[in-house]
Amino acid sequence: MNVLVVDDDHDLVELLRFALGRLGFRVTGVTDATQALRAAVTEAPEVIVLDVNLAGWSGFDLLQEIRKRSEVPVIMLTARGSEEDKIRGLSLGADDYVAKPFGHRELAARIRAVARRGGPAPTPASGRLRVGTLELDEQTYTLTKRGEPVSLTVNEFRFLKRLMQEADVVVPTGVLLQHVWGYPPDQRSGDVIRVLVHRLRRKIEDDPGSPTLLVTVPGIGVRLATHMDVST
Numbered sequence: 001m002n003v004l005v006v007d008d009d010h011d012l013v014e015l016l017r018f019a020l021g022r023l024g025f026r027v028t029g030v031t032d033a034t035q036a037l038r039a040a041v042t043e044a045p046e047v048i049v050l051d052v053n054l055a056g057w058s059g060f061d062l063l064q065e066i067r068k069r070s071e072v073p074v075i076m077l078t079a080r081g082s083e084e085d086k087i088r089g090l091s092l093g094a095d096d097y098v099a100k101p102f103g104h105r106e107l108a109a110r111i112r113a114v115a116r117r118g119g120p121a122p123t124p125a126s127g128r129l130r131v132g133t134l135e136l137d138e139q140t141y142t143l144t145k146r147g148e149p150v151s152l153t154v155n156e157f158r159f160l161k162r163l164m165q166e167a168d169v170v171v172p173t174g175v176l177l178q179h180v181w182g183y184p185p186d187q188r189s190g191d192v193i194r195v196l197v198h199r200l201r202r203k204i205e206d207d208p209g210s211p212t213l214l215v216t217v218p219g220i221g222v223r224l225a226t227h228m229d230v231s232t
Helices: 010-022 033-042 059-069 083-091 104-118 154-165 173-181 190-204
Strands: 002-006 026-030 047-051 074-079 096-100 128-131 134-137 142-145 148-150 214-217 221-224
Touching (some): 002 010, 002 033, 010 026, 059 083, 074 083, 074 104, 083 096, 096 104, 128 154, 134 154, 154 173, 154 221, 190 214
Parallel strands (some): 047 074, 074 096
Antiparallel strands (some): 142 148
């Protein structure tokens, strides 16, 4: 698997190149944003590991530029306990995060997990799900609303697919965490769900400020409504 590591700490880049290489990954390491944007095209990485703190250009800025060009899975490296960094990264389209310091095997497991989620999904005979004005095509990994294309990240696609499969049913938070991110059902990561719902509302609601499709049930889960509803 081809992995792009972006961190301005040259020693850490070399360490990850060696450690991940021993675990079977092909690693390209770069230390600045310009190199990263070039490598994201020329190296065609299957996963990008991106540090939040880059000299001269924040990892968040770089993530936004990457998202303009690609939906490749991105794992953010953050300072331990920096909840604000985690939420901001997820809101900008990151697929997962790992807090420093971390073990190489933990990072490798996260890389494999987001790569699996980014791969082709099993499809039913039709390969399409329709709920109201939304139509999701599992074969092409695309979503349309009233026939107009809607750009989704891998996690947004998986999240919405699960809700569309169980339209009008509240899908528990733990089930969504496990299905989309691979987290244990009992892991407390409600902010991850909240950020993704907020992001999706901006893409599929007619009025994101007064959402009617994505309905959150505090402490329980999320429901995709098939009719006009008042969401929390």
